[in-house]
Amino acid sequence: MENKQHTVQLIVFQLGDKEYGVPVADVLSIEKIEHITRVPGTEKYIKGVINLRGVILPIVDLRTRFNLPEHPYSQHTRIIITKKGEKEVGLIVDTANDVIDVATSQLEPPPEVVGTESFDYIKAVAKMNQQILILIDLAKVLNIEENVEI
Amino acid sequence: MEMNQYLDLFIEESKEHLQNCNDLLLKLEQSPEDLFIVNEIFRSAHTLKGMSATMEFNDLAQLTHQMENVLDLIRNEKLAVSSQVLDVLFLAADYLEEMVESIANGGNGQLNVETVVKQLQSLDSNQPLEIGNAPETVQVGKLTYDDYEWTVLSQSKDTDYQPFEVTVQLHKDCLLKAVRVFMVFETLEKNGEIIKSHPQATALEEEQFDFEFTVTILSSNTKEEIEIELLKISEIDAVEIIAIDLSQASEEVAVAVEETSLPTKKEVEVTQQQTSSFKQQSKHGTKTIRVNIERLDILMNLFEELVIDRGRLLQISQDLDHQGLQETVEHMSRISGDLQNIILNMRMVPIDTVFNRFPKMVRQLAKDLHKSVNLEIIGAQTELDRTVIDEIGDPLVHLIRNAMDHGIEKPEERLAKGKPQQGTIILKAYHSGNHIFIEITDDGAGINKDNVCRKAIAKGIIKEEEIASMEDQEIYQLIFSSGFSTAKEISDVSGRGVGLDVVKSIIESLGGYVTIQSNEGYGSTFSIQLPLTLSIISAMLVEVENEKYAIPLSSIIETAIIKKADIMKTHNQQVIDFRGKVVPLVSLQSIFEVNDVSEEIPETLSVVIVRKGDKLAALIVSSFIGQQEIVLKSLGDYLTNVFAISGATILGDGQVALIIDCNELIK
Structure with a gap:
């Protein structure tokens, strides 16, 4: 889809020392961390639900999802509220502080092996200066069953 | 035309009017003499016709139009309300309902209405028979003709053309009268030759007339044909066509006109009276507006946010110990309490x-x-x-x-x-x-x-x-x-x-x-x-370790404190004796995997006895918080089928508490 456009706007967030991106179009808002109510009997990476202005919203911890070591939440911790289809989910990230334009020509398909992460939820990577930006595939991250065009 | 945005409104209102029609028809059946009811039905049918014509649901408009004709006869006391008439009207209402239903379900509202239209028309055409001396040829006409005009009319005697006086009654809410006049003229011109109009054509164009105007034409068509043509034009209430009797001398015509012009005036007055009585009637009904239920939900959500802030303010005012602030916050609390009741009641119908x-x-x-x-x-x-x-x-x-x-x-x-x-x-x-x-x-x-x-x-x-x-x-x-x-x-x-x-x-x-x-x-x-409502339930809030859960009151039998010594064991299942019944003991702590599941059982346990049908279970909780009205919310589309959780609610402090589904806990 991005191939047809010249640039794509991404929200950049960090987990550990890696930078990730998620398309602005999929993001509703970015919130500070607040009390999360655990929901028993769900996947480990589902931290629970929060009350976002009167709406109950499930929260996924991306660190747990990406098998990264747990990290206590700090004042920089953010919840990125995303929307995929009818499903609204919040993602806990270490920080989220940038919106950038990436030319679609800069995006490359994911390499066969990227570090130790299981890489099926990586949609593309982009080389930005010295850093590599990982564009995540929301549907895969959230385990939403649907036919995703790659 | 892009009508989609009005479609919902149209459907809602049509249903309302149809319901009104049905109710009134039933009333009419009880008291067939009450012309006021007929007027009311007429009004509903009329609005319905107008709306469906605008929305281009032609079958609907056609049927309502015929219904209206019959009702018009009744209210003008030209047709008596018999059970036969009522049956046809009920049938027509049924058809209308079916069509509106079809539109509501995404259809085009088309239905073969011919049979019922025919039945209505047969009632309609009974009219002259029932009133006997219909003013077909007895009355000469409403207009005066000068010599020239009269000559033209007279000459037509020898041809296929026949002179008619066409009186058109426009819809009272008609906005663009000149347009309708133009359409009427155009239609008439297709059917024949226009000799004269009253008021004059220029006055008509400038809309200098009430809602009725008369046109004299010469036409080779029959008056029925002309009438049908004219009724195709929207916003026309009635068309009256009178064949002009040419055997009468022009002087007589002039006299006759003098006489007949009076009743016309009266008629106008009557209709005015009718409209005013309609207005009076409409005042009696409760005034309502339509609000999308989603908006109410949003209002509710926002209000809950307000309630949370109220809680915080209350806390702050207590900490500050400022009397003025405390009083204000207390007042605000009372008002928001009232507001809550109103918002909840808004969903009630x-x-x-x-x-x-x-x-x-x-x-x-x-x-x-x-x-x-x-x-x-x-x-x-x-x-x-x-x-x-x-x-x-x-x-x-x-x-x-x-x-x-x-x-x-x-x-x-x-x-x-x-x-x-x-x-x-x-x-x-x-x-x-x-x-x-x-x-x-x-x-x-x-x-x-x-x-x-x-x-x-x-x-x-x-x-x-x-x-x-x-x-x-x-x-x-x-x-x-x-x-x-x-x-x-x-x-x-x-x-x-x-x-x-x-x-x-x-x-x-x-x-x-x-x-x-x-x-x-x-x-x-x-x-x-x-x-009473699916969105607000009474629930008991309990604590399991440091997590809060809500148990719907409808499934709670009672709460109890039991001693450790009262717990018995059968087949690896802990049970208690509750009023002579053996009730299995369920630990919420282990079911919900609340951290630090300790094997140590304290000396006393708080339990909530819940039921599913006539089966019971005792849920062990850490403590009871209290009973509260909670707003039921779903966990969203992402988290589906969470075991033993039916939803969530937002507590006064803004935190989320999960609602326990007792049905899943009892096998």
């Missing part, structure tokens, strides 16, 4: 909106079944949540049909049994606690338990040996099993194989129950119990 369609249905059914039935409605003003209202209609239809088909006996049978010939069905709604009860009582044959049992065995629903141990209520409940139908022959009224089992499942999906009481030979009562 009187059950009348469901009940009001039944009188007509019962009337029709009684006719079809050749039974005489009187429907009594009690408590139509009882209010319940809009979401429940939307769902409850179909089950009630089924139950009423069932009562009429299987309950109420045929008149002869009733007389033989010493009952009044007319059967009675009582539809009653009332509040009790947090529930609403809807009862459908008939004084019919009642339920024959043996028949039910035999049938259930034949259908393989139960086994013969089970019957002995079954209580009456259990036997009655068999009626709700799928595939059960006690009617010996399948009628199209009820007993289509589907039916009562659907009723039960809908009501249960709404969190309600159906119970049956029956006295064979004297009738039965179907009683539906429903929660």
Whole structure:
């Protein structure tokens, strides 16, 4: 889809020392961390639900999802509220502080092996200066069953 | 034309007007002399016609138009209200309903209305016969003609052309009168030659007339043909065409006109009076606006945010110990409490909106079944949540049909049994606690338990040996099993194989129950119990370690403190003796995997006894917080099928508490 456009706007967030991106179009808002109510009997990476202005919203911890070591939440911790289809989910990230334009020509398909992460939820990577930006595939991250065009 | 944005409004309003028509037709049946009712029906039909014409639902417009014609005759006392007339009107209303329903379901509202239109037209054309000396040729006309005009008219005698006076009555709400005039002229010109108009053409163009104007034309077509052509133009109320009798001398015409012009004026006055009486009438109705239910939900969500902030303010004011601040916050709390009640009540709708369609249905059914039935409605003003209202209609239809088909006996049978010939069905709604009860009582044959049992065995629903141990209520409940139908022959009224089992499942999906009481030979009562609202429930808040959960009060029997010594063990399952019953003990801590599951059992345990049907379970909690009205919210589309959690709610401090689904905890 991005191939047809010249640039794509991404929200950049960090987990550990890696930078990730998620398309602005999929993001509703970015919130500070607040009390999360655990929901028993769900996947480990589902931290629970929060009350976002009167709406109950499930929260996924991306660190747990990406098998990264747990990290206590700090004042920089953010919840990125995303929307995929009818499903609204919040993602806990270490920080989220940038919106950038990436030319679609800069995006490359994911390499066969990227570090130790299981890489099926990586949609593309982009080389930005010295850093590599990982564009995540929301549907895969959230385990939403649907036919995703790659 | 892009009409989609108006479609919802159109459907809603059409339904309202149709309902109004139906109600009034029923009233008219009771008091056929009451012209006020006729006027009211006319008004509804008229609005409906206008709306459907605008929306380009032509069949709908055509039918309402014919209906309107008949109603017009009635209100002008040219047609008496007979049962034949009413039947046709009811039939027309049925058709209209069907069409509106079709539009609501995404259809185009097209329906073959010819038969009913013909019936209406036949009533319509009866008019001259009934009033005898119709002013066909007796009256010469409304206009005066000068010599020239008269000559032209006279000359037509020798040709195929015939002179007509066409009087067109425009819709009272017509905005662009000049446009309609133009359309009328254009249509007339197609049909013949325009000789004269009153008021003059220029005045007509400048809209210098009330709602009526007269045109004299020469046409080779018959007056019916012209009338049909003209009625195709929208916003025209009525067309009156009079053939001009040319045998009369022009002087006489002039005199006649003097005389006839007076009644025309009177007519206008009459219509004005009518409009003013309509206005008075409309003032009596309650004023309402339509609000999308989603907006109400948003309002509710925002309000909850406000409540949370109120809690925080309350805390801060206490910490600051400032009297002025405290008083203000207290006042705010009271106001927001009132506000909460209002917002909650906004979702409440009187059950009348469901009940009001039944009188007509019962009337029709009684006719079809050749039974005489009187429907009594009690408590139509009882209010319940809009979401429940939307769902409850179909089950009630089924139950009423069932009562009429299987309950109420045929008149002869009733007389033989010493009952009044007319059967009675009582539809009653009332509040009790947090529930609403809807009862459908008939004084019919009642339920024959043996028949039910035999049938259930034949259908393989139960086994013969089970019957002995079954209580009456259990036997009655068999009626709700799928595939059960006690009617010996399948009628199209009820007993289509589907039916009562659907009723039960809908009501249960709404969190309600159906119970049956029956006295064979004297009738039965179907009683539906429903929660008042699906969005707000009473719940007990409990703590499990440091997590808060809500348990719906409807499934709680009681709370208790038990001693460790009272716990017994059977087959690896801990149980307690609760009022002589053995109740399994369920640890919420281990089921919900709350951290630090300790094997150590404290000396005393707080338990909540919950039930599912008649099975019980005792849930161990750390502490009770208290009872509270909570707003039920879903966990969203992402988290589905969470075990033993039916939803979530937001507590006063803004945190989320999960709602426990006791049904899943009890096997």
